[in-house]
């Protein structure tokens with residue numbers, strides 16, 4: 155895994171040390187109990203069966219179950235006990251569960267964040283020797299049957315040919331699939347079913363209105379290599395991101411009345427990041443499931459790329475700033491609501507901060523990521539859409555580390571880096587999914603927003 159690559163070696167030695175300590179503590183605890191009293195004592199503090207497994211069910215098992223992305227399961231006591239010390243370390247440092255937006259900026263749905271109380275409970279459990287507790291306290295186990303979380307989708311697409319990623323390392327591959335839709339469709343949700351959960355790290359879906367991706371495909375029909383995008387301009391009016399999927403993510407359903415437009419005869423491009431863990435990768439045919447809105451929407455979800463494409467990040471600069479702005483003024487003076495936000499950078503990106511300066515002069519924080527990781531990029535949904543009135547200025551500020559200290563730096567020695575799709579290029583975008591207040595699409599009151607899809 156590349157997620158915490160920088161601390162890998164440190165982790166391994168700390169892990170061995172902590173593991174040894176935890177096991178020793180557990181044995182010591184057991185011996186002391188045996189010496190002091192021949193009869194089992196009631197468990198002091200949290201046990202696996204009572205408090206701990208409930209935290210695992212709520213925040214860990216979606217990834218930590220057999221056959222999924224995480225390196226070990228946290229379904230049973232037997233799974234968890236050998237990893238106890240590491241669980242304490244990774245939760246106290248807030249490396250697990252993985253969640254990138256900094257708290258206090260943006261009120262996002264389904265945050266993967268432990269409360270301080272949950273972190274303390276796990277810590278206490280480990281310090282007490284990670285006891286199992288009473289069998290009668292165990293909750294019903296969660297089922298991971300690999301099915302569609304929202305039920306059978308209206309349209310399921312996958313590449314006609316299976317593709318087997320190389321065993322040697324990361325592969326970013328794009329698969330282009332015709333929808334064959336004879337008229338426009340309105341999308342309420344998408345979900346992704348990885349073919350091989352062991353190797354599919356994350357997936358991003360794009361709409362390709364004019365079929366540009368078909369020309370990029372390799373002759374054998376197994377897609378084409380891609381990295382920062384699908385190989386055609388993702389910021390053009392004829393393409394859009396349909397959203398992403400990463401392990402542990404629940405599918406996001408747009409509220410009734412709001413939909414994304416999927417133009418008739420468009421193609422869908424799935425960008426799959428393969429990251430083989432162990433053994434030989436299996437042939438993969440990842441599926442995308444599309445759910446249509448039941449009714450014609452009142453508002454279309456449009457995508458505004460807040461973007462800077464004209465930067466050059468100098469070599470050996472460890473904190474290079476790139477900014478972008480967009481104002482809802484002049485011909486763009488619309489009252490809007492923002493529903494979703496998806497920051498996008500490559501491997502030099504370290505931080506991104508997006509905010510809105512309202513006409514009142516008040517600033518509203520939209521997202522703040524201070525430890526960017528290309529492999530944990532997400533599309534974040536606000537619990538309540540954020541009102542962004544006409545006259546607002548949207549601002550993005552990003553920072554890049556193009557020094558040798560950045561272990562993800564693809565260039566050694568560092569090179570000047572500018573916009574592009576390759577691993578060695580960079581991007582600076584925040585995609586904002588928004589609606590226009592004045593629109594009533596179903597009634598034919600369509601607002602023409604010329605700079606954003608659709």
Ligand code: HEC
Nearest residue numbers: 155157158213214217223224225240241244250251401402
């Ligand atoms: C979104 C998916 C996801 C969720 C949710 C998640 N993990 Fe992880 N976890 C991973 C992945 C992937 C790795 C491997 C990362 C790496 O190699 O550093 C990992 C690694 C770990 C590790 C370190 C393993 C090692 O060998 O270094 C621990 C400990 C851990 N997770 C515990 C937890 C706990 C405890 C929770 C819940 C509080 C949790 N994780 C939630 C995906 C997840």
